[in-house]
Amino acid sequence: MVGFLQSLVSGVSIGCVYALVALGFVLIYKATEVVNFAQGELMMVGAFFAFTLVDMGHLPFVIGVPLAMACAALFGALLNQSLLRPLIGRSPFTTVLATVALATLLRSLASMVPGWGTQTHSLANPVAGQKTQLGGVILSHEHLIVIAATLLLCAALYLFFRFTRVGVALQAVSQNQLAAGYCGVPVKRMHSLIWAISAAVSALAGVLLAPMTFVHTGMGYVGLKAFPAAVIGGFGSIPGAILGGLFIGLIEELSGLYAPEGVKHVAAYVALLALLVARPQGLFGVSLRERA
């Protein structure tokens, strides 16, 4: 029973990381209709920014991490302007291929940066190693911070999209780009903004993931599991992405506990295929014509 509860906690914790990456992914998809296969790599780059500022630059953690998120935001906006803007209006296959190529490019370039390289780095964080015990279950503070940070970020994003002008403009762009353009919303600038937000969210996900997997150029493969999360949640749905991420995290941890060796690595994908066969629009998705 304790093992089960323990897995539950770590499942929710890793699920929060998947949820954040899936969130970034869905944000981009909703606003720009681009499927960003480089989301995991954005997470990896964000984690490396944090590593550079905190460990190599010796900034305090609470300053380094927001600064890393800001740098990641700038990076995301630049990526959108240079790579995705020329591809507006082209076939979706082309944009998929472009983001897949981008993912490979980011991974290779990250391994070539001096100081980053191909080794695994650890990101020093203030609560490393601290634990509390709650009735037999050991809760590491890192896990708790992950869950708390995710909740805070989701609340902040909800308030942003609901109550600020820019947020409402972004909602308009994700519903109907043409109409939003007619209403005076600068659509291309909004695209860059959503890429910036998405990259910042992924950077935070990377920082939260770092205690579990350490910072290395292969982190993007962890982010790849956010796609099943986004699909399971229903592709255009933000709360769906978050719940999908938690679902995937739980399935992974529980299959690590109960299923044979090796199932844990592919549990997310098996769940994805099973769901796609049974309910293609995901758990919360709206069944739009263009999906089936």
Place this chain on the structure above:
Amino acid sequence: MKFVRKTSYDYDLRLFPEPEDRFWYGLLAVALLLAPVLLPPYFLGQAVLVGIYAIAGFGLMLLAGYTGQISLGHAAFFAVGAYTTAVLEKTMPFVLAFPAAGLMAAAVGILVGLPALRLSGIYLAIGTLASSFIVSEVIARWESVTRGASGITVARIRLGDIVLDSDAKLYYLVLAVAVAAFWLGRNILRSPLGIAMMAIRDSQTGAQSVGVPLVRVKLIAFALSAALTGLAGALYAHKIQFIDPDQFTLLLSVELLVVIFIGGIGSLHGCVFGAIFIIILPQVIAIAKDHLPRYLAEQTGLQSAVYATCLIGFILFEPEGLHGIWLKIKRYFSMFPHYQRDSQKQQRSHARGESW
């Protein structure tokens, strides 16, 4: 300018209707047959790899370029073909193991295609990606058959009394399979099946409205595509002579996508160009390394960075790939001096949801 003058119905039926096409392809055939004599041994080995990637590319092109089903996980079929032939050849001769590899890959292709039937576009891409991860995990874990991470050594091909113990002999086999695959692909594309596939690519709803049996055509496309890629994998296993799960990763799927995209997404010829590109590029990088600053030259990520940059460059500037460039050159000469620079510009569509 060139004018096409048809003088018989045969013209429309022939695979190579123009006499000059026949001349140039005949010359190409002679060059290909004489390659082992003309090329140094190292390049002959590379030519074998070009053939293998071209066959795999034909498979992926039939699925992605002609049926419009994006597959991000084609490495899985390659792996299935390689492992099937490696495992079966402990007990069976090559002439049985080879088609068996194709059939096994086709079976896996159908398994992957079944959940993909209801998906389109991005769901399909993610679904194929997920399937390929599952297949590679299965290969790595099923140690009783595949020997897991330790890999399998593959013996040379024996055809009756002949052992293909040199690159030259393997080259002829690969050439024969590639020509057969190309001929098969071209003929399928001219048949009602091929036209149905292209209809599905252009508009699924439209195809359904004119009575194209979507399920059957898509499954056949998946099966054919997987079979061709599986056969390429089987030949690959014999070329490299040692296979392990690490050779069939996502990077291989991306390489296959590079082959068909850079080659030119709308044509089978493109696969050959793409295969040549993908095999030549590492050589070019190796030569260029001597001129790069030492820090850059030593990086392990350099090759994939260059692949990715080339792919992005082609996507942005030359979306029709090398085949498109080839067509532009031909058009320049045939339309001289009336060639217009933008005569092959791509159409852009801004209406939502129109393209899938």
